[in-house]
Amino acid sequence: MKFTRKANANWKGTGMEGTGKISTQSTTLDNAQLSFKTRFADGVGTNPEELVAAAHSGCFTMQLSFLLNEGGFTADDLNTEATVTFENGSITLIHLDLKGKVPNISAEEFEKTANKAKEICPISKLLNTTITLSVELVS
Structure with missing residues (x-):
């Protein structure tokens, strides 16, 4: 495609x-x-870093959903907050904070699948920075 x-x-x-x-x-x-x-500073409007955070959280979460489906799981809820750190003229870090509710999956399988999504989502592959991930499976 x-x-x-x-x-x-x-x-x-x-x-x-x-x-x-x-x-x-x-x-x-x-x-x-x-x-x-x-x-x-703070103001009404947007900025490039916020748009990168939106793109990355959306891409990662959708990629995770596809991978879960491939594994036979369907998420009830996936919520990812992306935090972009801008420092000295560069984006130095993006942290993805994932909370998900996925019936019948173990915490280990959920974390493994989330880490794979982080690695293969197109926006992750595009970005030249450190990307970290925290994962919480909620019931």
């Missing part, structure tokens, strides 16, 4: 005082605000 997806960013002004907008092909983001403040 091969497909493409697009997003667009537009910026006006200087790096600190300027403003930008970001949009996605699906229009889920449609001229979402992008600025120095939304990236390096």
Whole structure:
């Protein structure tokens, strides 16, 4: 399977005082605000690191669901929080915090499957940084 997806960013002004907008092909983001403040402080809008966290948590969680299905399991609930660490001009770490409710799976099998998903999800393979994972199977 091969497909493409697009997003667009537009910026006006200087790096600190300027403003930008970001949009996605699906229009889920449609001229979402992008600025120095939304990236390096608190503000209304988004930023590249937040978008990477969203992409990584979504990709990993979907990949895990596929792997669980291959193993004969269906998740009742999978929740992944991705935390992106930006330091000295680089993304130095992404931590995935997974909590899942999966009937009839052992904690060991769940963790093994989650680690495989972390390794093979397309966004994990794209990123050139350390990726860590914590796993909790809830009942």
